Amino acid sequence: MDLSYSPEHEAFRGEVRSFLETHGTQAPRGGGPEALAWQTLLIAHGYAARTIPKAYGGFGAEPDILKSRIISEEFSRAQVSTGLGGQGISMLVPTLLEMGTEAQKRDFIGPTLRGEMVWCQGYSEPNAGSDLANLATRGTLDGDDWVINGQKIWTSTAHLADWIFCLVRTEPDAPKHQGISFLLFSMKTPGIEIRPLVDMTGAANFNEVFFTDVRVPKEQIVGRRGEGWKVANTILGHERGSLADPNQMQTRLNALIDLMRTETVGGVRAIDNPVFRDRLMAIQGRVLALRCNDLRLLSAAVNHQGAGLAGLVVKLQGTELRHELEALAIDVMGEMGTLYGDTPGLRDQGSWQRNYMYFLGLIIGGGTSQIQKNIISERGLGMPREPKLAQA
Amino acid sequence: MEFGLSEEQVMLQQSVGRFLEDAGGLAQTRALAASGARRTPDLVTGLSELGVMGLITPESQGGTGLSLLEAALVAEQLGAHVSPTPFIGTAILAPLALQLAGSPGQQGLWLPRLAAGQVTAGLALSEQAGGREDAGLEGRNGILNGRALFVIDYEADLYVVADTAGRLYLVPATAPGLVRTDLTTIDVSRPTGELRFTGVVAEPLAGAGPDLVQRLLDVARLLFAADTLGAAQAMLDQAVAYASSREQFGRPIGSFQAVKHMCAEMAAALEPCRAMVWYGAHALDHLPSEAHVTACHTKAHVSEVGTFVARTATEVHGGMGFTDLVGLHYWFKRIGLNRQMLGGPQALRDEAARATGLVS
Numbered sequence: 125m126d127l128s129y130s131p132e133h134e135a136f137r138g139e140v141r142s143f144l145e146t147h148g149t150q151a152p153r154g155g156g157p158e159a160l161a162w163q164t165l166l167i168a169h170g171y172a173a174r175t176i177p178k179a180y181g182g183f184g185a186e187p188d189i190l191k192s193r194i195i196s197e198e199f200s201r202a203q204v205s206t207g208l209g210g211q212g213i214s215m216l217v218p219t220l221l222e223m224g225t226e227a228q229k230r231d232f233i234g235p236t237l238r239g240e241m242v243w244c245q246g247y248s249e250p251n252a253g254s255d256l257a258n259l260a261t262r263g264t265l266d267g268d269d270w271v272i273n274g275q276k277i278w279t280s281t282a283h284l285a286d287w288i289f290c291l292v293r294t295e296p297d298a299p300k301h302q303g304i305s306f307l308l309f310s311m312k313t314p315g316i317e318i319r320p321l322v323d324m325t326g327a328a329n330f331n332e333v334f335f336t337d338v339r340v341p342k343e344q345i346v347g348r349r350g351e352g353w354k355v356a357n358t359i360l361g362h363e364r365g366s367l368a369d370p371n372q373m374q375t376r377l378n379a380l381i382d383l384m385r386t387e388t389v390g391g392v393r394a395i396d397n398p399v400f401r402d403r404l405m406a407i408q409g410r411v412l413a414l415r416c417n418d419l420r421l422l423s424a425a426v427n428h429q430g431a432g433l434a435g436l437v438v439k440l441q442g443t444e445l446r447h448e449l450e451a452l453a454i455d456v457m458g459e460m461g462t463l464y465g466d467t468p469g470l471r472d473q474g475s476w477q478r479n480y481m482y483f484l485g486l487i488i489g490g491g492t493s494q495i496q497k498n499i500i501s502e503r504g505l506g507m508p509r510e511p512k513l514a515q516a
Numbered sequence: 517m518e519f520g521l522s523e524e525q526v527m528l529q530q531s532v533g534r535f536l537e538d539a540g541g542l543a544q545t546r547a548l549a550a551s552g553a554r555r556t557p558d559l560v561t562g563l564s565e566l567g568v569m570g571l572i573t574p575e576s577q578g579g580t581g582l583s584l585l586e587a588a589l590v591a592e593q594l595g596a597h598v599s600p601t602p603f604i605g606t607a608i609l610a611p612l613a614l615q616l617a618g619s620p621g622q623q624g625l626w627l628p629r630l631a632a633g634q635v636t637a638g639l640a641l642s643e644q645a646g647g648r649e650d651a652g653l654e655g656r657n658g659i660l661n662g663r664a665l666f667v668i669d670y671e672a673d674l675y676v677v678a679d680t681a682g683r684l685y686l687v688p689a690t691a692p693g694l695v696r697t698d699l700t701t702i703d704v705s706r707p708t709g710e711l712r713f714t715g716v717v718a719e720p721l722a723g724a725g726p727d728l729v730q731r732l733l734d735v736a737r738l739l740f741a742a743d744t745l746g747a748a749q750a751m752l753d754q755a756v757a758y759a760s761s762r763e764q765f766g767r768p769i770g771s772f773q774a775v776k777h778m779c780a781e782m783a784a785a786l787e788p789c790r791a792m793v794w795y796g797a798h799a800l801d802h803l804p805s806e807a808h809v810t811a812c813h814t815k816a817h818v819s820e821v822g823t824f825v826a827r828t829a830t831e832v833h834g835g836m837g838f839t840d841l842v843g844l845h846y847w848f849k850r851i852g853l854n855r856q857m858l859g860g861p862q863a864l865r866d867e868a869a870r871a872t873g874l875v876s
Contacts, residue, residue: 125585125798126518133517190517381874395874398866404874405865409817412810416791423519434791437784497780498773505756505779508771 127419133190140198143169151204160239163207171195172207173237176217181234189425200371210281212236212243216289218359219306223347232287232308244311246276246290246333247356254495256291257300257353261335263292263307265342270294270307272315272338278489282318282331285311295350304352309340325481326465368442368486370414373449376479377411380404380453383472387456394456403452410445414438433504440496443487450480519794521589528582529589535562536597542843545598549704554671559601560633569607570631572615578628579611584735588742588797595746595854598846600705602636604739605669609732610637610676613684616731617723622686626674638672640664640711641736643680644729645858653713655679658720660687660713666699666857668736670709677711677718682726685718692716703853705846733858734811738796740854741815744822745786745793747847747854751829752782754844758833769832778828785821792817809868816864819855826851 129137147165152158166172167183174192176182185191199206217236220229235241252259261274272292282288287310295303311318315338320328347355384394384404394400417434424431453476454461463470464477487493501507521529539559540547548556563569571587573579587608594603611630614623629635642665643652653662664677675687687694693716698709756779759770769775796814799806826848830837837844859867869875 125520125522125794127798129517393876396876401869401874402862402865405813405869406816406820406861408868409813409820409865412795412813413788413792413817416795417788419519419795420791423517426517427520433783433787437787440780440784441788494773494777497777497784500780500783501770501776505776505783507756507760507776507779508768510771510773511767 129190129194133194136191137194137198140171140195143171144198144202144204148202148204153205159205159208162205163237163239166207167237171199173213173217176221176233176237180221180229181237189422193422197371200375208237208239210242211245211289212241212287215245215359216243219289219346219355222358223306223355228308228346241287242281242285244279244282244285244288244331244333246279246288248278249275250277254492257304259291259293259304261290261292262296263294263305263340265294266339268342269339270305270342270345272307272309272335272340274335276333276335277321277330279318279331279333280329282311282333283320283328287311288333289346291352291356294352298350301353302350304356305349306346306352306355307340308344308346309338313338313340315339323481323485325478325485368414368438368446370411370418370442373411373442373446374415376446376449377408379472380407380449383453383476384456387460387471389456389458400452400456403455407445407449407452410441411449414441414445433500436496436500436504439490440493440500443483444493447480447483447487450476450483454480519791521794525586525589528586529593531566532563532568532590532593533596535566536593536599539599541597541599542846545600545705545846546843548600554698554707556601557633559599560606560636563601563603563607564631564633568603569633570611570627571607573611573627573631574615577623578631580631583797583801584608584738585794585797585801587735587739588793591739591742592746592749592793595743595748595847595850596750598705598747598750598850600707602638602669602672604736604743605639605667605672605676606630606636608739609639609641609668609736610674612735613676613721613724613728613732617684617721617725617728619722622719622721626686635674636669636672637674637676638670639668639732639736640675640677641668641729641732641858642666644678644682645733646863651710653677653679655681655683655685655718655720658685658718660685660716660718662713664711664713666708667711668708668857669706670696670698671707675711676721677713678729678732682724682729684721684724684728686721687713687716687718691718701853702849705850706853730808734808735800737811737815737858737864738793738800740857741789741796741818742793744818744851744854745789747850748782748786748789748818748822748825748829751825751844751847751851752779752786754842755779755782755829755832758836762834775832778832782825782828786825789818789821809871812859812864812868812871815859816861816868819851819861822851823855 152162163172170183170185173182174185175187178184213236217233220233247256249259263270263272290307291304292307293303294305315336317334319332321330321332322328323330387394420434421431457471460469464474502509567580568590570579571582575581611627614626630637648665651663651665653660653664673689677685677687693714695712696709701708759775760768762769792814796810799810830844830848833842836842
């Protein structure tokens with residue numbers, strides 16, 4: 125047990141801090157051209173796309189989990205943007221690095237990293253949610269093109285995306301997990317219709333996407349025909365853990381404490397109400413437990429060890445806890461906790477209400493809590509699987 | 517950066533676990549309860565041979581010279597095996613008090629004998645964490661009067677007791693004026709009781725004060741949490757094994773989501789507790805500014821999770837979980853006692869809030 129960092133890593137932390145002192149004020153608050161310039165600067169210094177090979181537009185550093193952690197800690201401390209995110213960078217780039225052809229890596233990774241090519245993910249469908257492999261969007265080979273027909277749903281940022289990485293059933297006669305291919309195509313291709321899906325927070329980040337005879341050149345496939353499930357699963361695990369970062373939770377907890385120190389009901393500060401305070405402290409204890417668990421995961425990753433159950437529980441525990449944390453803030457505010465949108469008296473830009481709803485979305489998205497419990501019990505505890513009732 | 521157990525730590529944990537298993541595990545606790553005996557000299561001897569009774573005592577005093585992280589790993593094993601051996605008082609708290617506040621003479625007299633398992637030591641601390649009834653000890657000029665309840669490792673030869681001013685004293689079990697009254701609790705694996713002092717002449721630990729008392733409380737709390745972690749893990753393991761083999765409606769009940777999700781919920785709540793106990797122990801060893809709050813949070817949170825696991829694992833066993841035949845209730849009760857000792861979750865969360873300036 126040793127929670128200290130090596131001199132090399134402490135020196136690296138110093139470099140990151142001095143970068144932030146010099147350049148931190150240039151960091152963009154929103155999107156636009158400034159965000160792209162910031163991204164380019166971050167890649168040049170190795171604070172974004174750090175371990176992506178130089179040949180593909182990255183910084184080309186050796187993987188070092190602690191250095192990545194230091195970057196994220198220091199940027200978070202300085203409250204400076206860590207650059208562009210999105211499913212292209214977080215999911216497609218690692219997938220292409222593992223499974224893409226040389227041409228695909230050269231054509232797609234660089235522009236994606238620089239923010240010149242924005243992606244959306246075409247996985248879920250109306251009848252393929254938790255049972256994703258049940259997807260029915262069809263791809264039929266016609267000459268040199270795949271012809272795609274069907275519908276996707278929950279497609280984040282489809283309205284902003286230039287391209288889509290999409291799971292399509294190309295082998296209708298194969299068993300369901302072996303009949304899927306992983307295709308890449310432009311969202312400007314004729315035959316694509318995007319309809320926004322307004323969620324309970326009032327935002328419309330999700331969309332429904334309809335494909336009618338969309339023609340995609342047949343070489344725009346990652347992996348072989350029928351290997352799409354395997355390709356998609358090479359990185360699906362990444363998404364789950366990242367939905368519940370305990371360090372972000374600590375930042376939010378600190379904001380909750382600030383709120384409880386200022387918010388009064390009947391002249392009494394919320395923090396002085398023993399019932400609210402006990403709820404706060406219980407949440408603080410649970411956040412601490414997840415932060416300790418996160419240290420264990422970090423250490424396991426540094427040593428190239430599997431994390432087992434400690435990793436499998438993060439999405440379930442983290443999203444549920446975050447939802448409860450936001451809920452406490454709403455209770456603390458009493459009637460003021462119902463204010464939402466542009467209205468007098470609103471606290472913290474309405475973030476507590478918005479996050480309370482948004483995190484219910486994350487409890488469901490990325491594998492529902494019930495699916496997480498199946499995974500924990502079957503893969504983590506080795507319990508018997510549900511008997512298969514019908515074979516697809 | 518290394519957050520995990522070393523090979524030596526894993527080996528210690530395994531060898532203690534194996535020893536307790538060979539000693540009979542639950543069967544030994546049952547036999548002890550049935551016989552009415554309250555002492556376990558064989559266990560104490562065996563554990564001292566493994567270095568456990570002198571775990572944190574320096575090698576120069578006959579101990580093993582390890583840290584509180586190792587103590588937490590041992591406590592976890594004791595909980596897992598519902599072991600009826602003295603440990604928290606005899607092996608950890610009394611040696612800690614002697615090391616930090618005893619005279620060289622007191623250290624030389626007691627530390628080697630505790631480490632060798634020749635002497636056991638109980639700790640009277642409950643009143644320091646919120647006294648019940650009118651309990652509490654008044655110390656004046658080395659004379660003690662009053663009562664102490666829920667003594668840790670109560671079946672002992674020597675007591676370390678705290679008075680209301682936060683001073684500590686050594687009192688032999690045979691001291692004139694000391695009357696012991698056994699208390700029967702839900703948990704037969706750790707006998708406890710009350711000490712009543714009437715004009716007892718006691719030997720002070722000269723270096724002791726409220727800070728040391730606080731330290732002893734924090735260490736004890738962390739170790740109770742570690743004990744609960746082990747006990748809860750044992751209950752979860754039994755629930756998973758039972759649900760995977762017990763069949764109803766023609767299939768293992770663990771294949772029904774209603775049942776497997778209960779197991780998943782237990783595992784999801786419990787697994788982070790392991791890292792939390794490690795971190796809490798590490799904080800007691802090396803991070804003084806965090807140690808107190810972390811100990812409070814760890815015992816509060818692990819107790820909540822332990823209570824949930826104790827109830828849910830029992831339920832997974834159906835009617836059998838309720839019986840003495842399966843014996844799950846020994847762990848259930850162990851977790852129940854750990855939860856109440858030296859502050860339940862609500863009291864500890866309040867203490868953590870006070871320590872972090874959240875209470876005006």
